Amino acid sequence: MSELEPASSRVLSREEFPQLFEALGESGYEIVGPTVRDGAIVYDRLRSVDDLPIGWTDRQEAGRYRLEPRGDRALFGYNVGPFTWKKFLFPARERLWTATRDGVSFRVEPEPTEGPRLALLGMRACELAGLAVTDKVFTGGPVSDPGYRARRARILRIAVQCGQAGGTCFCVSMGTGPAVRGGADLVLTELLAPGPHRFLLQASTEAGADVLRCLRGAGRAPSPDDLGQAEATVARAAGSMHRSLDPGGVPELLRETLEHPRWEIVAARCLSCTNCTMVCPTCFCSTHEEVPDLEGTKVERWRRWDSCFNLGFTELHGAPVRKSGLSRYRQWLTHKLGTWHDQFGMSGCIGCGRCITWCPVGIDLTEEIAVLRTPAPPAGKEGKP
Numbered sequence: 001m002s003e004l005e006p007a008s009s010r011v012l013s014r015e016e017f018p019q020l021f022e023a024l025g026e027s028g029y030e031i032v033g034p035t036v037r038d039g040a041i042v043y044d045r046l047r048s049v050d051d052l053p054i055g056w057t058d059r060q061e062a063g064r065y066r067l068e069p070r071g072d073r074a075l076f077g078y079n080v081g082p083f084t085w086k087k088f089l090f091p092a093r094e095r096l097w098t099a100t101r102d103g104v105s106f107r108v109e110p111e112p113t114e115g116p117r118l119a120l121l122g123m124r125a126c127e128l129a130g131l132a133v134t135d136k137v138f139t140g141g142p143v144s145d146p147g148y149r150a151r152r153a154r155i156l157r158i159a160v161q162c163g164q165a166g167g168t169c170f171c172v173s174m175g176t177g178p179a180v181r182g183g184a185d186l187v188l189t190e191l192l193a194p195g196p197h198r199f200l201l202q203a204s205t206e207a208g209a210d211v212l213r214c215l216r217g218a219g220r221a222p223s224p225d226d227l228g229q230a231e232a233t234v235a236r237a238a239g240s241m242h243r244s245l246d247p248g249g250v251p252e253l254l255r256e257t258l259e260h261p262r263w264e265i266v267a268a269r270c271l272s273c274t275n276c277t278m279v280c281p282t283c284f285c286s287t288h289e290e291v292p293d294l295e296g297t298k299v300e301r302w303r304r305w306d307s308c309f310n311l312g313f314t315e316l317h318g319a320p321v322r323k324s325g326l327s328r329y330r331q332w333l334t335h336k337l338g339t340w341h342d343q344f345g346m347s348g349c350i351g352c353g354r355c356i357t358w359c360p361v362g363i364d365l366t367e368e369i370a371v372l373r374t375p376a377p378p379a380g381k382e383g384k385p
């Protein structure tokens with residue numbers, strides 16, 4: 001980010017940081033960001049800096065997530081939690097339209113798409129990549145989703161570069177992080193040491209620069225030391241990442257291994273709980289339901305998140321197409337990492353690691369791809385469950 005104009009960058013001290021909240025408020029944004037709730041860091045409305053997860057970090061491994069005190073007062077010293085920004089653009093449950101009886105006919109009114117302008121504070125590099133994926137899904141085709149499109153136009157993306165790698169992250173190998181390379185309006189890097197606790201803010205768009213202007217000279221221009229420390233912070237995060245998934249050749253690999261015995265082994269562990277799809281920033285499966293009133297004068301059409309792990313998701317003519325857990329898990333992985341490329345020209349995975357952390361039995365897609373890359377053993381040699 002060091003190529004940015006000095007006027008579009010500021011360094012705020014910890015004491016000055018609340019002024020960013022004031023500048024966002026003055027610019028007409030409600031702030032959504034990380035906060036501690038129910039033992040996890042989730043994304044919700046923030047009233048002040050005090051709502052941030054001050055001094056907390058998340059320890060993650062396959063099937064495990066715990067918050068721990070960091071031993072300092074970092075505001076963004078964690079990685080990613082069970083929530084994604086997706087829910088602010090593609091809500092988990094949303095009314096699409098209402099039809100009202102009008103004599104012998106009926107009138108259909110689409111759901112209004114107005115809403116608040118949201119500043120999404122704390123978007124990680126991988127999450128910006130996830131936003132690019134959902135943009136493609138909801139607005140990249142000949143028909144775009146009106147609700148998503150309207151909400152997307154109202155957000156300000158404030159990225160936070162990671163200062164550490166999460167236990168299940170693999171963004172480096174996917175080319176999606178931890179450095180923010182684009183897709184944000186403002187990029188924030190928290191600088192903890194050496195030197196005083198401070199924040200480097202770099203605007204990448206006019207909307208981001210407008211917010212910096214609202215700071216009215218608070219803070220100072222960044223020094224070469226600030227910029228160097230920011231780069232070192234992100235490099236440290238990249239260097240500490242111990243999971244990887246080489247995406248090269250994965251679509252072909254998945255096409256060629258549909259009968260690999262590993263699918264049966266992983267399917268025997270999979271509970272079809274849907275957690276992996278619910279926490280994924282790019283999964284977009286949904287279902288629709290009609291909700292009539294008791295008098296028969298009005299009916300509402302609602303959309304809610306669904307999952308390809310649900311038995312009823314592929315129900316056709318009264319029976320599901322993918323009856324076994326094996327076929328559902330294989331469908332999820334081959335879509336996410338393989339046929340997504342055919343459909344959208346990109347991977348459906350951005351390497352955030354959420355599906356690994358929140359899988360109750362610790363199924364890890366990086367491990368599954370590594371096993372599929374090894375030749376299948378001759379029949380009868382594989383340890384089937």
Ligand code: SF4
Nearest residue numbers: 280349350352353355
């Ligand atoms: S598949 Fe898993 S690692 Fe990839 S984007 Fe979804 S939750 Fe993150």
Ligand code: SF4
Nearest residue numbers: 270271273274276359
């Ligand atoms: S989270 Fe794990 S157990 Fe649950 S559906 Fe996904 S892979 Fe299966």
